[in-house]
Amino acid sequence: MQTRNITFTVNGKEVSVNVDVRESLLEVLRNRLHLTGTKKGCEVGECGACTVIINGETVDSCIYLAIWADGKEIRTxxxxxxxxxxxxxxxxxxxxxxxxxxxxxxxxxxxxxxxxESGEKLSREEIKKGMAGNLCRCTGYQNIVRAVEKVMEENLQAK
Ligand code: FES
Ligand code: FES
Incomplete structure:
Protein backbone atom coordinates (compact mmCIF):
# COMPACT_ATOMS: atom_id res chain seq x y z
CA MET A 1 0.00 0.00 0.00
CA GLN A 2 1.41 3.36 -0.98
CA THR A 3 0.61 6.15 1.47
CA ARG A 4 1.13 9.88 1.55
CA ASN A 5 0.81 12.64 4.15
CA ILE A 6 -1.57 15.34 3.12
CA THR A 7 -2.70 18.54 4.81
CA PHE A 8 -5.88 20.41 4.08
CA THR A 9 -8.43 22.62 5.76
CA VAL A 10 -11.81 21.19 6.70
CA ASN A 11 -14.45 23.61 7.89
CA GLY A 12 -11.74 26.12 8.81
CA LYS A 13 -9.48 23.68 10.69
CA GLU A 14 -6.19 22.44 9.31
CA VAL A 15 -5.83 18.66 9.39
CA SER A 16 -2.97 16.36 8.40
CA VAL A 17 -3.62 12.76 7.62
CA ASN A 18 -1.70 9.83 6.20
CA VAL A 19 -3.79 8.35 3.39
CA ASP A 20 -3.63 5.44 1.02
CA VAL A 21 -3.07 7.07 -2.37
CA ARG A 22 -6.11 5.17 -3.69
CA GLU A 23 -8.46 6.42 -0.96
CA SER A 24 -11.30 8.74 -1.89
CA LEU A 25 -11.83 11.99 -0.07
CA LEU A 26 -15.23 10.62 0.99
CA GLU A 27 -13.57 7.69 2.78
CA VAL A 28 -11.09 9.97 4.51
CA LEU A 29 -13.78 12.40 5.63
CA ARG A 30 -16.06 9.69 6.95
CA ASN A 31 -13.66 7.03 8.23
CA ARG A 32 -10.67 9.04 9.43
CA LEU A 33 -12.12 12.41 10.35
CA HIS A 34 -15.54 11.07 11.44
CA LEU A 35 -17.36 13.67 9.37
CA THR A 36 -20.22 11.34 8.55
CA GLY A 37 -22.61 14.08 7.43
CA THR A 38 -21.19 13.59 3.95
CA LYS A 39 -23.02 10.52 2.72
CA LYS A 40 -21.96 7.49 0.74
CA GLY A 41 -24.53 6.75 -1.95
CA CYS A 42 -23.71 5.41 -5.39
CA GLU A 43 -19.91 5.86 -5.10
CA VAL A 44 -19.66 6.45 -8.84
CA GLY A 45 -20.32 10.18 -9.07
CA GLU A 46 -24.00 9.94 -9.99
CA CYS A 47 -26.13 10.79 -6.96
CA GLY A 48 -24.49 13.78 -5.25
CA ALA A 49 -24.96 12.39 -1.71
CA CYS A 50 -21.22 12.88 -1.14
CA THR A 51 -21.10 16.51 -2.30
CA VAL A 52 -18.59 18.75 -0.54
CA ILE A 53 -17.23 22.17 -1.45
CA ILE A 54 -13.56 22.35 -2.41
CA ASN A 55 -12.07 25.78 -2.99
CA GLY A 56 -15.56 27.14 -3.59
CA GLU A 57 -16.78 24.50 -6.01
CA THR A 58 -18.96 21.45 -5.50
CA VAL A 59 -17.23 18.11 -5.86
CA ASP A 60 -18.43 14.51 -5.64
CA SER A 61 -16.04 13.37 -2.93
CA CYS A 62 -16.58 9.67 -3.80
CA ILE A 63 -14.70 10.08 -7.07
CA TYR A 64 -12.13 12.59 -5.80
CA LEU A 65 -8.90 11.12 -4.50
CA ALA A 66 -7.95 12.35 -1.05
CA ILE A 67 -4.44 13.18 -2.27
CA TRP A 68 -5.93 15.74 -4.68
CA ALA A 69 -7.25 17.62 -1.64
CA ASP A 70 -3.72 18.36 -0.39
CA GLY A 71 -3.44 22.10 0.33
CA LYS A 72 -7.10 22.78 -0.43
CA GLU A 73 -10.00 24.20 1.52
CA ILE A 74 -12.88 21.83 2.09
CA ARG A 75 -16.31 22.53 3.46
CA THR A 76 -18.65 19.78 4.61
CA GLU A 117 -23.04 32.26 -2.54
CA SER A 118 -22.53 33.17 -6.20
CA GLY A 119 -24.60 36.26 -5.36
CA GLU A 120 -26.46 35.86 -8.66
CA LYS A 121 -30.20 35.65 -9.15
CA LEU A 122 -30.65 32.57 -11.28
CA SER A 123 -33.79 31.54 -13.11
CA ARG A 124 -35.70 28.47 -11.98
CA GLU A 125 -34.24 26.52 -14.90
CA GLU A 126 -30.69 27.61 -14.02
CA ILE A 127 -31.22 26.56 -10.40
CA LYS A 128 -32.46 23.15 -11.54
CA LYS A 129 -29.40 22.82 -13.77
CA GLY A 130 -27.14 23.84 -10.87
CA MET A 131 -28.68 21.13 -8.70
CA ALA A 132 -28.77 18.48 -11.43
CA GLY A 133 -25.90 16.53 -9.86
CA ASN A 134 -28.01 15.77 -6.79
CA LEU A 135 -30.58 13.03 -7.08
CA CYS A 136 -33.46 11.96 -4.91
CA ARG A 137 -35.30 8.80 -5.78
CA CYS A 138 -38.35 9.45 -3.69
CA THR A 139 -39.75 12.93 -3.83
CA GLY A 140 -39.82 16.21 -5.67
CA TYR A 141 -37.40 19.06 -6.06
CA GLN A 142 -39.86 21.97 -5.95
CA ASN A 143 -39.31 22.94 -2.32
CA ILE A 144 -35.54 22.82 -2.75
CA VAL A 145 -35.73 25.15 -5.73
CA ARG A 146 -37.99 27.47 -3.73
CA ALA A 147 -35.48 27.53 -0.85
CA VAL A 148 -32.68 28.53 -3.24
CA GLU A 149 -34.88 31.21 -4.84
CA LYS A 150 -35.76 32.58 -1.40
CA VAL A 151 -32.12 33.13 -0.42
CA MET A 152 -31.29 34.58 -3.85
CA GLU A 153 -34.13 37.07 -3.46
CA GLU A 154 -32.92 38.01 0.04
CA ASN A 155 -29.43 38.51 -1.38
CA LEU A 156 -30.80 40.93 -3.95
CA GLN A 157 -32.80 42.86 -1.36
CA ALA A 158 -29.71 43.20 0.82
CA LYS A 159 -27.73 44.84 -2.02
S1 FES B 1 -21.87 8.78 -3.52
FE1 FES B 1 -23.10 9.18 -5.27
S2 FES B 1 -22.02 10.77 -6.29
FE2 FES B 1 -20.75 10.20 -4.65
S1 FES C 1 -33.05 10.25 -1.59
FE1 FES C 1 -33.43 11.48 0.11
S2 FES C 1 -35.56 11.88 0.13
FE2 FES C 1 -35.14 10.78 -1.71
Whole structure:
Protein backbone atom coordinates (compact mmCIF):
# COMPACT_ATOMS: atom_id res chain seq x y z
CA MET A 1 0.00 0.00 0.00
CA GLN A 2 1.41 3.36 -0.98
CA THR A 3 0.61 6.15 1.47
CA ARG A 4 1.13 9.88 1.55
CA ASN A 5 0.81 12.64 4.15
CA ILE A 6 -1.57 15.34 3.12
CA THR A 7 -2.70 18.54 4.81
CA PHE A 8 -5.88 20.41 4.08
CA THR A 9 -8.43 22.62 5.76
CA VAL A 10 -11.81 21.19 6.70
CA ASN A 11 -14.45 23.61 7.89
CA GLY A 12 -11.74 26.12 8.81
CA LYS A 13 -9.48 23.68 10.69
CA GLU A 14 -6.19 22.44 9.31
CA VAL A 15 -5.83 18.66 9.39
CA SER A 16 -2.97 16.36 8.40
CA VAL A 17 -3.62 12.76 7.62
CA ASN A 18 -1.70 9.83 6.20
CA VAL A 19 -3.79 8.35 3.39
CA ASP A 20 -3.63 5.44 1.02
CA VAL A 21 -3.07 7.07 -2.37
CA ARG A 22 -6.11 5.17 -3.69
CA GLU A 23 -8.46 6.42 -0.96
CA SER A 24 -11.30 8.74 -1.89
CA LEU A 25 -11.83 11.99 -0.07
CA LEU A 26 -15.23 10.62 0.99
CA GLU A 27 -13.57 7.69 2.78
CA VAL A 28 -11.09 9.97 4.51
CA LEU A 29 -13.78 12.40 5.63
CA ARG A 30 -16.06 9.69 6.95
CA ASN A 31 -13.66 7.03 8.23
CA ARG A 32 -10.67 9.04 9.43
CA LEU A 33 -12.12 12.41 10.35
CA HIS A 34 -15.54 11.07 11.44
CA LEU A 35 -17.36 13.67 9.37
CA THR A 36 -20.22 11.34 8.55
CA GLY A 37 -22.61 14.08 7.43
CA THR A 38 -21.19 13.59 3.95
CA LYS A 39 -23.02 10.52 2.72
CA LYS A 40 -21.96 7.49 0.74
CA GLY A 41 -24.53 6.75 -1.95
CA CYS A 42 -23.71 5.41 -5.39
CA GLU A 43 -19.91 5.86 -5.10
CA VAL A 44 -19.66 6.45 -8.84
CA GLY A 45 -20.32 10.18 -9.07
CA GLU A 46 -24.00 9.94 -9.99
CA CYS A 47 -26.13 10.79 -6.96
CA GLY A 48 -24.49 13.78 -5.25
CA ALA A 49 -24.96 12.39 -1.71
CA CYS A 50 -21.22 12.88 -1.14
CA THR A 51 -21.10 16.51 -2.30
CA VAL A 52 -18.59 18.75 -0.54
CA ILE A 53 -17.23 22.17 -1.45
CA ILE A 54 -13.56 22.35 -2.41
CA ASN A 55 -12.07 25.78 -2.99
CA GLY A 56 -15.56 27.14 -3.59
CA GLU A 57 -16.78 24.50 -6.01
CA THR A 58 -18.96 21.45 -5.50
CA VAL A 59 -17.23 18.11 -5.86
CA ASP A 60 -18.43 14.51 -5.64
CA SER A 61 -16.04 13.37 -2.93
CA CYS A 62 -16.58 9.67 -3.80
CA ILE A 63 -14.70 10.08 -7.07
CA TYR A 64 -12.13 12.59 -5.80
CA LEU A 65 -8.90 11.12 -4.50
CA ALA A 66 -7.95 12.35 -1.05
CA ILE A 67 -4.44 13.18 -2.27
CA TRP A 68 -5.93 15.74 -4.68
CA ALA A 69 -7.25 17.62 -1.64
CA ASP A 70 -3.72 18.36 -0.39
CA GLY A 71 -3.44 22.10 0.33
CA LYS A 72 -7.10 22.78 -0.43
CA GLU A 73 -10.00 24.20 1.52
CA ILE A 74 -12.88 21.83 2.09
CA ARG A 75 -16.31 22.53 3.46
CA THR A 76 -18.65 19.78 4.61
CA UNK A 77 -22.19 19.93 5.96
CA UNK A 78 -20.85 19.89 9.54
CA UNK A 79 -19.30 23.34 9.08
CA UNK A 80 -22.36 25.13 7.74
CA UNK A 81 -24.05 25.71 11.09
CA UNK A 82 -22.19 28.39 13.04
CA UNK A 83 -22.56 28.88 16.82
CA UNK A 84 -25.87 27.05 16.82
CA UNK A 85 -27.26 29.03 13.89
CA UNK A 86 -28.15 27.33 10.64
CA UNK A 87 -26.74 28.88 7.48
CA UNK A 88 -29.25 30.93 5.53
CA UNK A 89 -29.77 28.19 2.96
CA UNK A 90 -30.17 25.57 5.70
CA UNK A 91 -32.82 27.77 7.33
CA UNK A 92 -34.51 28.26 3.96
CA UNK A 93 -34.63 24.47 3.51
CA UNK A 94 -36.43 24.25 6.86
CA UNK A 95 -38.79 27.14 6.09
CA UNK A 96 -39.71 25.84 2.64
CA UNK A 97 -40.14 22.20 3.72
CA UNK A 98 -37.19 21.19 1.54
CA UNK A 99 -35.61 18.86 4.09
CA UNK A 100 -35.65 15.33 2.74
CA UNK A 101 -33.91 12.18 3.93
CA UNK A 102 -30.55 12.13 5.65
CA UNK A 103 -28.85 10.66 2.60
CA UNK A 104 -29.63 13.26 -0.01
CA UNK A 105 -30.18 16.40 2.07
CA UNK A 106 -26.55 17.17 3.02
CA UNK A 107 -25.50 17.03 -0.63
CA UNK A 108 -28.43 19.17 -1.73
CA UNK A 109 -27.52 21.75 0.91
CA UNK A 110 -23.88 21.91 -0.23
CA UNK A 111 -24.83 22.37 -3.88
CA UNK A 112 -27.44 24.99 -2.96
CA UNK A 113 -24.84 26.79 -0.84
CA UNK A 114 -22.55 27.31 -3.82
CA UNK A 115 -25.45 28.59 -5.91
CA UNK A 116 -26.58 31.17 -3.35
CA GLU A 117 -23.04 32.26 -2.54
CA SER A 118 -22.53 33.17 -6.20
CA GLY A 119 -24.60 36.26 -5.36
CA GLU A 120 -26.46 35.86 -8.66
CA LYS A 121 -30.20 35.65 -9.15
CA LEU A 122 -30.65 32.57 -11.28
CA SER A 123 -33.79 31.54 -13.11
CA ARG A 124 -35.70 28.47 -11.98
CA GLU A 125 -34.24 26.52 -14.90
CA GLU A 126 -30.69 27.61 -14.02
CA ILE A 127 -31.22 26.56 -10.40
CA LYS A 128 -32.46 23.15 -11.54
CA LYS A 129 -29.40 22.82 -13.77
CA GLY A 130 -27.14 23.84 -10.87
CA MET A 131 -28.68 21.13 -8.70
CA ALA A 132 -28.77 18.48 -11.43
CA GLY A 133 -25.90 16.53 -9.86
CA ASN A 134 -28.01 15.77 -6.79
CA LEU A 135 -30.58 13.03 -7.08
CA CYS A 136 -33.46 11.96 -4.91
CA ARG A 137 -35.30 8.80 -5.78
CA CYS A 138 -38.35 9.45 -3.69
CA THR A 139 -39.75 12.93 -3.83
CA GLY A 140 -39.82 16.21 -5.67
CA TYR A 141 -37.40 19.06 -6.06
CA GLN A 142 -39.86 21.97 -5.95
CA ASN A 143 -39.31 22.94 -2.32
CA ILE A 144 -35.54 22.82 -2.75
CA VAL A 145 -35.73 25.15 -5.73
CA ARG A 146 -37.99 27.47 -3.73
CA ALA A 147 -35.48 27.53 -0.85
CA VAL A 148 -32.68 28.53 -3.24
CA GLU A 149 -34.88 31.21 -4.84
CA LYS A 150 -35.76 32.58 -1.40
CA VAL A 151 -32.12 33.13 -0.42
CA MET A 152 -31.29 34.58 -3.85
CA GLU A 153 -34.13 37.07 -3.46
CA GLU A 154 -32.92 38.01 0.04
CA ASN A 155 -29.43 38.51 -1.38
CA LEU A 156 -30.80 40.93 -3.95
CA GLN A 157 -32.80 42.86 -1.36
CA ALA A 158 -29.71 43.20 0.82
CA LYS A 159 -27.73 44.84 -2.02
S1 FES B 1 -21.87 8.78 -3.52
FE1 FES B 1 -20.75 10.20 -4.65
S2 FES B 1 -22.02 10.77 -6.29
FE2 FES B 1 -23.10 9.18 -5.27
S1 FES C 1 -33.05 10.25 -1.59
FE1 FES C 1 -33.43 11.48 0.11
S2 FES C 1 -35.56 11.88 0.13
FE2 FES C 1 -35.14 10.78 -1.71
Missing amino acids: IEGEEKNGNLSRIQQAFVDEGAIQCGFCTPGFVMSATVLV
